[in-house]
Amino acid sequence: MSDAAVRRAPGRIVRVLAVWYRHWRVYSNTFVANATPAVLEPTFLLVAVGLGLGRFIHQEFNGLEYSSFMAAGVLGSTCMYTASFESTYGAFIRLRYQKAYEGMLATPLTRADIFAGELLWCGSKGLLFSTIVCLVLALFGKVHTPWAVLVPAIGFFTSLLFGGLGFCVTSCVQNINHFQFYFTIGLTPLILFSGLMFPVQDLPYGLEYVAYALPMFHVIETFRLVVSGPAHSSVPWAWACPFVVLGLAGAFGTLGVRRMVGRLKA
Amino acid sequence: MHAPSSVPTLAVSARGVVKRFGELTAVNEVEIEIPRGVCYGLLGPNGAGKTTLSKMIAAVLPRDGGELKVLGLDPWTEQSEVKARLGVVMQGDVFDEDLDVGRNLEIYGRFYGLSGPAFREKVQGLLKFVSLEGRERGPVQALSGGMRRRLMIARALINDPEVLILDEPTTGLDPQVRHAIWGTLRQLKQRGLSILLTTHYMEEAAQLADRIGILFKGKLIAEDTPEKLIAAHLPPWVLEFDAQGQEALLEEFAQAASVERHGDRAFVFHAVEDTLRRWIAKGAFRTALVRPASLEDVFLKLTGRTLDE
Ligand SMILES: Nc1ncnc2c1ncn2[C@@H]1O[C@H](COP(=O)(O)OP(=O)(O)OP(=O)(O)O)[C@@H](O)[C@H]1O
Numbered sequence: 147m148s149d150a151a152v153r154r155a156p157g158r159i160v161r162v163l164a165v166w167y168r169h170w171r172v173y174s175n176t177f178v179a180n181a182t183p184a185v186l187e188p189t190f191l192l193v194a195v196g197l198g199l200g201r202f203i204h205q206e207f208n209g210l211e212y213s214s215f216m217a218a219g220v221l222g223s224t225c226m227y228t229a230s231f232e233s234t235y236g237a238f239i240r241l242r243y244q245k246a247y248e249g250m251l252a253t254p255l256t257r258a259d260i261f262a263g264e265l266l267w268c269g270s271k272g273l274l275f276s277t278i279v280c281l282v283l284a285l286f287g288k289v290h291t292p293w294a295v296l297v298p299a300i301g302f303f304t305s306l307l308f309g310g311l312g313f314c315v316t317s318c319v320q321n322i323n324h325f326q327f328y329f330t331i332g333l334t335p336l337i338l339f340s341g342l343m344f345p346v347q348d349l350p351y352g353l354e355y356v357a358y359a360l361p362m363f364h365v366i367e368t369f370r371l372v373v374s375g376p377a378h379s380s381v382p383w384a385w386a387c388p389f390v391v392l393g394l395a396g397a398f399g400t401l402g403v404r405r406m407v408g409r410l411k412a
Numbered sequence: 413m414h415a416p417s418s419v420p421t422l423a424v425s426a427r428g429v430v431k432r433f434g435e436l437t438a439v440n441e442v443e444i445e446i447p448r449g450v451c452y453g454l455l456g457p458n459g460a461g462k463t464t465l466s467k468m469i470a471a472v473l474p475r476d477g478g479e480l481k482v483l484g485l486d487p488w489t490e491q492s493e494v495k496a497r498l499g500v501v502m503q504g505d506v507f508d509e510d511l512d513v514g515r516n517l518e519i520y521g522r523f524y525g526l527s528g529p530a531f532r533e534k535v536q537g538l539l540k541f542v543s544l545e546g547r548e549r550g551p552v553q554a555l556s557g558g559m560r561r562r563l564m565i566a567r568a569l570i571n572d573p574e575v576l577i578l579d580e581p582t583t584g585l586d587p588q589v590r591h592a593i594w595g596t597l598r599q600l601k602q603r604g605l606s607i608l609l610t611t612h613y614m615e616e617a618a619q620l621a622d623r624i625g626i627l628f629k630g631k632l633i634a635e636d637t638p639e640k641l642i643a644a645h646l647p648p649w650v651l652e653f654d655a656q657g658q659e660a661l662l663e664e665f666a667q668a669a670s671v672e673r674h675g676d677r678a679f680v681f682h683a684v685e686d687t688l689r690r691w692i693a694k695g696a697f698r699t700a701l702v703r704p705a706s707l708e709d710v711f712l713k714l715t716g717r718t719l720d721e
């Protein structure tokens with residue numbers, strides 16, 4: 147055989163996209179079953195809490211009626227939960243029970259390719275879901291600026307952030323039940339204290355400064371910038387929030403992939 | 413397809429390869445050379461380190477020491493390039509349970525950068541090659557053990573590999589399927605593939621392997637062609653019988669021949685067949701027989717003491 151005929155490994159980008167494609171293939175088989183709850187849940191939240199409870203709340207938040215105030219938070223929580231489930235339960239099951247990764251490792255894929263592809267998939271799911279939720283919001287008249295076309299991109303990076311964070315958790319977890327701690331102790335407070343239900347400025351005891359340190363605050367403010375407009379931001383420096391989200395997405399994404407690579411080596 | 417003239421001439425070369433898991437040294441300074449086109453049989457008792465060694469060669473597991481080259485490349489630092497040219501059948505079936513039979517092959521192809529109509533045709537050809545046509549759109553969970561192994565072999569061939577690594581490819585299969593797989597492997601060997609075959613079936617090794625290595629507690633303790641391996645370690649003939657209640661006779665035989673005992677069976681090795689036939693008459697043996705010494709005898713002799721220790 148001449149050297150020209152030797153099979154070469156595909157480049158990194160092709161390999162990572164192939165992993166992405168694997169997830170897409172699996173997912174698209176059960177698209178309706180998977181996407182329906184992911185879209186219905188935020189819709190219920192908006193209808194029940196925003197429109198229902200909101201009728202009793204006559205105060206304006208950040209100059210918005212209650213359901214409009216909630217819109218950004220609904221987008222943020224959708225991405226957070228989508229990416230978190232995929233990168234914790236999803237990744238753990240593939241790692242432990244299905245051994246999907248073991249077969250993939252026999253191909254030119256490296257460990258880093260596998261998890262980079264998976265993170266990319268988390269981002270894509272967030273992109274898709276935030277887009278759909280944004281359309282639902284628009285249907286209810288909760289989208290006030292044309293900058294909302296940026297929602298898919300924000301959804302993508304938000305999901306990279308929470309996907310990376312989820313990977314960090316998965317890389318330490320030995321028992322699938324332990325993810326419950328992450329969801330109740332780690333993620334639920336993010337929903338409650340990051341300005342989804344009420345503005346963080348109203349938090350007592352200086353807790354608002356704690357909120358500023360949470361990634362979710364920056365995610366929600368970023369969504370609020372493009373859905374409601376800068377006039378309705380919680381803080382005057384809200385313009386910085388998108389950059390914080392980008393930075394955290396890069397940092398947690400990289401760290402998460404590294405941690406999972408380390409775990410799969412063992 | 414693969415002319416022997418191409419450099420390098422070795423499919424696999426290992427020098428002093430070491431793998432540790434904590435305190436345990438699973439692979440201990442192993443030296444192996446597998447020339448191209450050769451089928452190398454790897455034998456060894458459970459836990460000997462066969463899978464660990466195979467995984468290091470398959471660029472799936474990093475090593476802790478030594479030099480390892482696969483097709484002249486380092487399987488860890490150049491893992492993607494190495495894996496692009498390998499086919500691997502792992503111990504235990506690791507399929508993508510979320511994908512059906514056909515997609516398991518199609519998606520795997522993408523990991524090698526393969527797609528398109530010509531590739532899909534190839535997938536059909538491979539399914540046919542392993543007699544799984546018609547199963548394409550079914551779930552992998554619905555396949556029998558034998559079908560799953562055949563699908564594994566088809567998947568390992570998807571990239572036209574130059575080297576095949578097979579870890580117990582026929583364990584747990586019925587004799588028909590096993591023979592069918594041997595036939596498949598022989599065809600592949602004729603096409604010039606180099607094969608590393610790990611097995612617990614001596615017959616499998618004897619039928620397929622050109623060279624055989626015996627791994628024991630992480631060490632390669634013997635290596636040669638099957639015939640030479642037998643000749644080097646045992647006289648050519650063996651008398652085998654039920655050892656219970658034959659202690660006196662065994663002592664007597666031990667004066668003139670080498671005697672081995674594994675469980676309830678006694679094995680008396682001797683250069684001359686007729687001598688052994690005469691000895692049969694000496695005792696009221698149950699199930700006695702005289703036969704040529706086999707690979708299994710060598711295997712038991714070299715590794716058989718584990719259970720007593
Ligand atoms: N990931 C791991 N972590 C810790 N120990 C391991 C790991 N993998 C293998 N071992 C140990 O290394 C030794 C060699 O295992 P290996 O699987 O290579 O044996 P084997 O020869 O393939 O055995 P078998 O015939 O049972 O398949 C065993 O003692 C095993 O317990």
Ligand SMILES: [Mg+2]
Pocket residue numbers: 462463464503579
């Ligand atoms: Mg093994």
